[in-house]
Amino acid sequence: MSEVVNKAKVPSEPLFSKKNRKLITDPLTDNNPVTVQVLGICSALAITVKVETAVVMGASVIFVTALGNLVISLLRNIMPPRIRIIVQLVVAAALVIVVNEILKAFLPDVSEQLSVFVGLIITNCIIMGRFEAFAMANKPWPSLMDGIGNGAGYAGLLIIVAAVRELLGSGSLYGFKLFGNAIPGSETGLYTMGYVNNNLVILPPMALIIVGIIIWVQRSRNKSLQESH
Amino acid sequence: MAMNKESNVYTVIFATVMVVVVGGILAFLSLSLKDKQEANGRVKKKIEILSALLSADEMSKIDRTNAEAKYDEFIKEGVLLTSTGILVKEGIEGKEAAFGVNIKGEYKDKNIAIKDRQYPMFIAQKDGKTLYIIPVIGKGLWGPIWGNLCISEDMRTISGASFGHQGETPGLGAEISQGFFVDRWTKSNEVISDEAGDFSSFEIVKDGSGTKPNKIDGITGGTITSKGVEEMVNRCLVPYTVYFKTKKS
Numbered sequence: 001m002s003e004v005v006n007k008a009k010v011p012s013e014p015l016f017s018k019k020n021r022k023l024i025t026d027p028l029t030d031n032n033p034v035t036v037q038v039l040g041i042c043s044a045l046a047i048t049v050k051v052e053t054a055v056v057m058g059a060s061v062i063f064v065t066a067l068g069n070l071v072i073s074l075l076r077n078i079m080p081p082r083i084r085i086i087v088q089l090v091v092a093a094a095l096v097i098v099v100n101e102i103l104k105a106f107l108p109d110v111s112e113q114l115s116v117f118v119g120l121i122i123t124n125c126i127i128m129g130r131f132e133a134f135a136m137a138n139k140p141w142p143s144l145m146d147g148i149g150n151g152a153g154y155a156g157l158l159i160i161v162a163a164v165r166e167l168l169g170s171g172s173l174y175g176f177k178l179f180g181n182a183i184p185g186s187e188t189g190l191y192t193m194g195y196v197n198n199n200l201v202i203l204p205p206m207a208l209i210i211v212g213i214i215i216w217v218q219r220s221r222n223k224s225l226q227e228s229h
Numbered sequence: 230m231a232m233n234k235e236s237n238v239y240t241v242i243f244a245t246v247m248v249v250v251v252g253g254i255l256a257f258l259s260l261s262l263k264d265k266q267e268a269n270g271r272v273k274k275k276i277e278i279l280s281a282l283l284s285a286d287e288m289s290k291i292d293r294t295n296a297e298a299k300y301d302e303f304i305k306e307g308v309l310l311t312s313t314g315i316l317v318k319e320g321i322e323g324k325e326a327a328f329g330v331n332i333k334g335e336y337k338d339k340n341i342a343i344k345d346r347q348y349p350m351f352i353a354q355k356d357g358k359t360l361y362i363i364p365v366i367g368k369g370l371w372g373p374i375w376g377n378l379c380i381s382e383d384m385r386t387i388s389g390a391s392f393g394h395q396g397e398t399p400g401l402g403a404e405i406s407q408g409f410f411v412d413r414w415t416k417s418n419e420v421i422s423d424e425a426g427d428f429s430s431f432e433i434v435k436d437g438s439g440t441k442p443n444k445i446d447g448i449t450g451g452t453i454t455s456k457g458v459e460e461m462v463n464r465c466l467v468p469y470t471v472y473f474k475t476k477k478s
Contacts (some may be wrong), residue, residue, distance in 0.1 A: 008473050026267060030386050035436075041377070078234070078243070079234075080234050080235070080239055080240040080243050080244075080245070081234065081235065082235070082240055083240055083243070083244060086244070087243075089245075089252075089458060090247060090248070090251055094251045094254065094255060097255055097258075098254075098255070098258060099257055101259060101262050102262070102265075103271065104266045104269070105262040105265040106265075108266075108270075108273065108293075110362040115395065115396060169277040170399075170400070197400065199401065199450065200399045202398070202399045202401075203398070225381070
């Protein structure tokens with residue numbers, strides 16, 4: 001595959017030029033795949049109950065988008081156009097299986113919590129979206145940057161939503177019990193004063209509401225995201 | 230590239246090469262990680278068995294690194310029963326056989342008739358007492374639930390328990406794995422059989438009458454999971470009570 005990459009042309013711009021840095025930073029804010037492009041919402045609802053699972057899920061998606069973008073970009077000139085979607089799907093699926101197998105072997109407990117959702121990264125629209133929209137038309141290095149940026153944009157949002165849900169729903173953050181022990185009969189901390197965890201926050205619809213609030217805040221602060229009509 | 234990328238030949242060759250390469254990579258990865266994944270599964274199973282036997286304090290000292298040693302320290306023998314409570318294997322041989330039984334797989338497999346399911350039990354020695362650990366399997370609201378019940382020396386009283394689940398609703402059904410729910414099974418001398426040795430069933434209740442014998446308070450908002458636990462325990466324990474009855478007589 002490497003022969004296809006045009007080696008003769010030394011990249012005239014530095015690796016971390018302003019343009020390339022923008023590929024990473026843009027998806028974090030103004031072009032966030034979840035809040036602006038509204039992709040990958042379904043998994044954002046499912047695995048944001050705890051911060052730890054959100055972190056692992058985010059890392060897995062960064063891995064898949066970054067490497068997938070790189071591979072697709074390397075293959076873009078030799079890929080038969082008629083089966084390009086299938087090729088993209090195979091690359092995404094292969095990378096997801098790699099992630100899943102590695103998690104099962106080295107992080108078995110987290111892997112259990114994520115259960116089917118690692119496998120479902122395959123269907124995450126962000127991945128196919130970036131392959132088709134960016135990697136097919138750009139060189140490997142910018143594609144890698146773009147993949148990392150979009151994966152990180154997804155991961156960042158996931159972690160914010162998970163932090164809110166874990167704090168309000170379970171009274172903890174990354175597993176640390178901030179409000180004390182909630183178990184009836186042996187409460188400590190805030191719970192002795194009658195504080196109760198909000199079970200509604202644990203349920204998936206609340207994730208949608210939190211994502212909605214984040215989108216609202218982002219759009220009200222950033223005029224360029226507001227539709228004119 | 231002189232090749233015509235639109236041609237059928239090129240497309241087929243590209244697809245073939247891609248599938249072979251990707252398949253090869255994944256097969257290699259799967260094979261090289263298989264041992265580690267299976268070992269993880271075995272350790273997890275041992276931790277679950279131990280969690281019914283040991284208190285929460287003792288369990289907090291057990292993690293994936295020392296679980297196998299602790300398992301061998303406590304679990305001395307095993308027993309394998311048929312669905313009618315007839316002994317198949319026991320002793321040291323039974324320990325291996327009982328551990329090897331995949332009750333989750335048998336429960337799910339429609340091709341295995343209910344009467345053909347195997348019923349493993351682990352016999353532990355702790356503080357000079359013989360304790361019996363019975364694995365149970367059932368279904369909750371979203372997926373499988375399972376557990377281990379520890380029966381004390383009198384072959385009747387539940388002295389320890391642990392429950393697990395795959396994907397019950399966090400904060401609701403998922404609470405079955407929490408200490409407060411487990412305590413409801415272990416703290417009030419619940420018995421699995423009457424004086425004569427016949428099975429006595431359990432009931433999960435909503436009205437707060439959980440202090441009465443063989444009644445357990447369910448979990449608020451987790452009714453279907455709680456009922457799943459009830460069904461699981463009532464179904465799985467029967468062969469063991471038959472075995473205990475014959476053993477005592």
